[in-house]
Amino acid sequence: MGFSNLKFSQGKGNIPILSLKYSIFELIITPAYKMSQPISIKDIARKFKCAPSTISRALNDHPAINIETRKTIQEYATRIGYQKNTLSLSLLNKQSKTLGVILPTMAHFHESSMVEGMEKILQPAGYLLNICVTNESHALERAYMDRLVANRVDAICISLSQETYDKKRHDHIDHAISRALPLIFMDRFYHAQNLDQVITDDYQGAFLATEHLIQMGCRRIAHLHGPKGITVSQQRFQGYQDCLRKYELPLLPELIAYVSFSAESAVEATITLLDHHPDGIFGVNDEVCFGAMKVIREKNIRIPDDIALVGFDDIPLAQFAYPPLSSVSRQSRKIGEETAQLFLAKINGQQENKQISLEPQFIVRESSRKRIF
Amino acid sequence: MGFSNLKFSQGKGNIPILSLKYSIFELIITPAYKMSQPISIKDIARKFKCAPSTISRALNDHPAINIETRKTIQEYATRIGYQKNTLSLSLLNKQSKTLGVILPTMAHFHESSMVEGMEKILQPAGYLLNICVTNESHALERAYMDRLVANRVDAICISLSQETYDKKRHDHIDHAISRALPLIFMDRFYHAQNLDQVITDDYQGAFLATEHLIQMGCRRIAHLHGPKGITVSQQRFQGYQDCLRKYELPLLPELIAYVSFSAESAVEATITLLDHHPDGIFGVNDEVCFGAMKVIREKNIRIPDDIALVGFDDIPLAQFAYPPLSSVSRQSRKIGEETAQLFLAKINGQQENKQISLEPQFIVRESSRKRIF
DNA sequence: AAAACGAATGCAAACGTTTGCATAATTTTT
DNA sequence: AAAAATTATGCAAACGTTTGCATTCGTTTT
Structure with a gap:
């Protein structure tokens, strides 16, 4: 055995001249890249009449393999x-170089920016993303979770669905935590346990926005409140509420209207709000403000003089609203980047869990810049 | 051998009563779900002192396994x-139940809606999505392509990057086509070969938009032209051009301005356009029109009376522009759904390639509805 | 000339699961 | 009672790749 299997011509040592000719010959006869089954290392080994391990090592530039043989095999392989x-590698090494990402929705600037941020960091590191959209459904979240675990993703980054909050059913989450599987909460808080989380400080952002409206002279500040039960909504409401308290303004229930995150949903909410004559509106996000502004314009109420508006998210179109919309930027892209980096730190052995809270930035535009100042 | 390995008590036949006790015992001693290594079939086989194949069959409810043994094992496993x-299954069955999706960008309504459409169809079918954002880079597109192939995704759905068009380097595409790997072009055309493609008829949409402006009385219709080289830009320009020709209007080069797809980029372009007094503007997408409208408003030019505007994509915020923006809907979500369905048809043995072109729908709003009509 | 060494390659196990076939024990049929 | 059929299970290969160890030459050292 040993060399006996190799049909190399014996130049000096074992120069695989014959094999080179052989490979070219094969290439002409059967253009293997047109075959339906992908070529395996075993296939190549068969052509060269050697062991698969030799091919494997050659392709990985292992120094034990003769330099010329290596080149020949590499050339043939490409x-x-x-x-x-x-x-097969994932199976062997117990790591798939893939991350699971579970999101409640995808068709908003915020979520898709987070994904872009993650990709920016993870692509160079050789990671792929399995992206799952739950559409705020608890059942789908569960199903995706199981599937990702079955696929042995190296970690799961999750932004919890509204239903999971509503139903308070987080057995699937707890289950994942009890495994070794790294789990990172993105954008939406889980609960106050010592877990890995990357979020923006929605509370602070909402506080800033409300404070700004107060400083602009508003005294009857309405709030377009996001869906109940969602942490994002709650945090922003809390910031709004606490800011009012700080400035000794009353929290008027008639100035709170509930909306989903869409501009559409804000239309009716704003109409009812206007009956109570607010002089400022803080919206749970920018889309909602677009809806409100349309209603306000149609009633010939002036922005910002009669009613000042502030949104949240700072979507790219915010500055193209009429008038340009003040907003709180929560650096969506950076959430993704930080999440990715937190993951990389974790697989490099960082033990302690980390809670990262990104500073929101307030951006003033015409929708809240009262001319009296 | 045979039964000899099984330590079942001999009730009548081989009722695995002993095993049941054994499993509960084990469960109490070592809560295996807290172990760092995931539990394998072999682990379970060891507990039950039987062959892995028995466990495998039991978990898959194979009738050859004794019904009680089956239940016991299933219960233990859960x-x-x-x-x-x-x-391991993917390796064995040569299908990963995963699709690769390559997109030039993600942070736009159009792309993220397509993804949502795909997920809607593919999640129930048990498929996962590997989403890759190329950022319009040819190099990244190549890299992702290789990675997806290495991961043995069952198909790749791709929306080509701008650079791939620019550089005309599609060897990686041709290479993928020459394999058995199903490749579906989404949203952006490859070339006129007989391939699988799902797109909207951008040409027709642009034609409709332009025709509408003409019917509204516009005679000097400007165009905010998308990035050169991108098929989407070209098709929309072509529709605009051919419609002008049909109505015997001249194509005026000074009324064409180039923009990227962002509102920001449209600002400067619109300023120069206004020097040539257009009475209508057809924008390559809605964002661009938001940019244009801001400029126009600031110059106190009336929309639509002095200048009528029509966009493309019908993003959710289009109807909340000031004034509400007329647009061509290209059913982004449906592109995703159709792509997913085309894929499912393909793996179910549909041989012939298919070109699906979705009808665009024109939606009239105030931005182009001249009051004289 | 024998022994030690170095270079180049092969062997076999491992990752986790499935599946056709073989095997053993039990029951039914002749 | 022997043969056939039925039931329940085990064996081993397969998917594609890597890797520690063994093997086989050829070359150098004693």
Whole structure:
């Protein structure tokens, strides 16, 4: 055995001249990259009449393999269009180089920006993203969770669905935590346990926004409140509420209207709000403010002189609203980047869990800049 | 051998009573779901002192396994938190139940809606999505393509990057096509070959938009032209051009301004356009029109009386622009759904390639509804 | 000339699961 | 009572790749 299997011509040492000719010959006869089954290391080994391990080492530039043999095999592999099967590697190494990302929705600037941020960091590190949209459904969240675990993703980054909050059913979450599987909460808080979380300080952002309206002279500040039960909504309401208290303004229930996150949903809410004559509106996000502004314009109420508006998220179109919309930027992209970096730190052995809270930034535009100042 | 390994008590036949006790015992001693290594079928086999194949069949409810043994094993597996390792299955069955999705960008309504559409169809079918954002870079597109192939995704759905068009380097595409790997072009055309493609008829949409402006009395219709080289830009320009020709209006080069897809980029472009006194503007997308409208408003030019505007995409905020923006809807979500369905048809043996072109829908709003009519 | 060494390669196990076939024990049929 | 059928289970290979160890030459050292 040993060399006996190799049909190399014996130049000096074991120069694989014959093999080179052989490979070219094969290439012409059967253009293997057109075959339906992908080429494996075993296939290449068969052509060269050697062991798969030799091919594996050659392709990985292992110094134990003769330098010329290595080159020949590498050249043949690229020419034939060989592509390593990562699945087998994942199985062997117990890491799939893939992250699971579970999001309640995708069709908003905030979520898709987070994903872009994650990709920016993780692509260079060789990671792929499995993105799952739960549509705020608890059942889907569960199903996706199981599937990702079954797929042995290296970690799961999750922004909890509204239903999971509503129903308070987090057994699937607890279950995942009890495994070794790294779990990072993005954008929406889980609960105050010592977990990995990356969020923006919605409370502070809401406080800033409300404070600004007060400083602009508003005394009857309405709030377009997001869906109940969602932490984002609650945090922003809390910031609004606490700011009013700090400035000794009353919290008037008639100035709170509930909306979903869409501009559409804000239309009716704003109409009822206007009956109570607010002089400022703080919206749970920018879309909602677009809806409110449309209603206000149609009633010929002036912005910001009669009613000042402030939104949240600072979507790219905010500055193109009429008038340009003041907003709180929560650096969506950066949430994604920080999440990705937290993950990388974790697999590099960082033990302690980390809570990262990004500072929101308030951006003043015409919708709240009263001319009297 | 045979039964000899099984330590079942001999009730009548082989009722695994002893095993049941054994499993509960084990559960109490070592809560396996807290172990760092996930539990495998082999682990369970060891507990029950039987072959892995028996466990596998039991978990899959194979009738050859004794019904009581089956139940016992299933119960134990769920209690212990066993999760099937899909990687090994993918390797064995040569299908990963995962799709690769390559997109030039993510932070726009159009792209993220497409993804949502795909998920809607593919989640029930048990598929996961690997989403890759190229940021319009050719190099990244290549890298992602290789990675997805290495991961043995069952198909790749791709919306080509601008650079791939610019550089005309599609060897990576051709390479993928030459494999058996199903490749579906989403949203952006490849070239006229007989491939699988799902797009909207941008040409027709642009034609409709332009025709509408003409019917509203516009004679000097400007165009905010998308980035050169991108098919979407070209198709929309072509529709605009051909419509002008049909109505015997001249194509005036001074009324064409180039923009990227952002509102920001439209500001300067619109300023220069206004020097040439257009009475209508057709924008390559809605964002661009938001930019244009801001400029126009600031110059105290009336919309639509002095200048009528029409956009493209019908983003959710279009109807909340001031004034509400007329637009061409290209049913982003449906592109995703159709792509997903095309894929499902393909793996179910549909041979012929298919080109699906979705009808755009024109939506009239105030931005183009001249009051003289 | 024998022994030690170095270079190049092969062997086999491992990752987790499935599945056709073989095997053993029990029951039914002749 | 022997043969056949039925039931329940085990064996081993397969998917594609890596890797520690063994093997086989050829070369250098004693």
